Amino acid sequence: MNTTIYVYYNNCGTLRLRLTPFGRAVAFDGSYTYVGSCAAVPGGTTVGWAVSPSQFPPVETHNWGLTNCM
Numbered sequence: 001m002n003t004t005i006y007v008y009y010n011n012c013g014t015l016r017l018r019l020t021p022f023g024r025a026v027a028f029d030g031s032y033t034y035v036g037s038c039a040a041v042p043g044g045t046t047v048g049w050a051v052s053p054s055q056f057p058p059v060e061t062h063n064w065g066l067t068n069c070m
Helices: none
Strands: 005-010 017-025 031-033 039-041 046-051 061-068
Antiparallel strands (some): 005 046, 017 039
């Protein structure tokens, strides 16, 4: 708890993706997406995000992952 979370994505494909981290809320069916952290992930590369405790949502979260940026 209150520790930086690191999320990495290794793009094994050839298409460029735009991704950002998210965390699912524990107490209800919702999620928090870090839209300000969208990053391009070119094919054949790995990109990482560091989410510090000051950026955490106001509720407990789990199942951190990545989602597409629109």
